[in-house]
Amino acid sequence: MRRLDPERRDRIIAAATDSIAQEGVSGTSHRKVAVRADVPLGSMTYHFSSMDDLLTEVFTAFAATISTEFEARMAAAETPAAALDQIVDLIHSDLQRSKREHVLTYELYTLAARRADFRSITEQWMQASRAALERHFEPDVARALDAYIEGTALHIALDTRPQNRELTRAALHALTNSSSIHERSKIAS
Structure with missing residues (x-):
């Protein structure tokens, strides 16, 4: 049964933002973000097709x-x-x-x-x-x-x-x- 987690996408963005702030873009990966967000690695590609998609979301939200x-x-x-x-x-x-x-x-x-x-x-x-x-x-x-x-x-x-x-x-x-x-x-x- 699929776990209902409506805030998962937002947690992933927040975790990616934290990772970038601490380790830079080059030190941020899907795996590291998944661990920080406490989500299965497969959730990363479900919500973001690539690391570029995730980075775009993070930086667009930050700039806004x-x-x-x-x-x-x-x-x-x-x-x-x-x-x-x-x-x-x-x-x-x-x-x-x-x-x-x-x-x-x-x-x-x-x-x-x-x-x-x-x-x-x-x-x-x-x-x-x-x-x-x-x-x-x-x-x-x-x-x-x-x-x-x-x-x-x-x-x-x-x-x-x-x-x-x-x-x-x-x-x-x-x-x-x-x-x-x-x-x-x-x-x-």
Whole structure:
């Protein structure tokens, strides 16, 4: 008789996410995920035809969660100045809260850099981030801000010397008040 387990698929995704966070994509296998999820190995292929299918589910869900949180931050800001405050908090708080999130983010980036089929996940994530930023800033500025957020978060995570919040605020202020971003994008078009 077949065991009823309606949450099995979700457990597999959660177990795969944990495995990637601890061992990376290269250290994650169907067998390891099945053990973590406490499911028969055959369940893996029933729910996910390949490891790529499972990785797609894991990273799509992860990116959607982060995008939703970012959208909520930008929606809460009523002015561009408040949006900048939200971005400073995001960089120095949200993006630094968890080594797990860093690992998952950079595992996804590495996978997307190597394989075009995973690039659609990062592309959707970037589009969602830029759309959230465009609530308060012109598209070219939003794109520059998005790149700054990602780069600064990486530097803060890996640098042994902490970055001052005021330096972040000053850099964001310079980016948002620079007419050269918009002018250069017009020239390039």
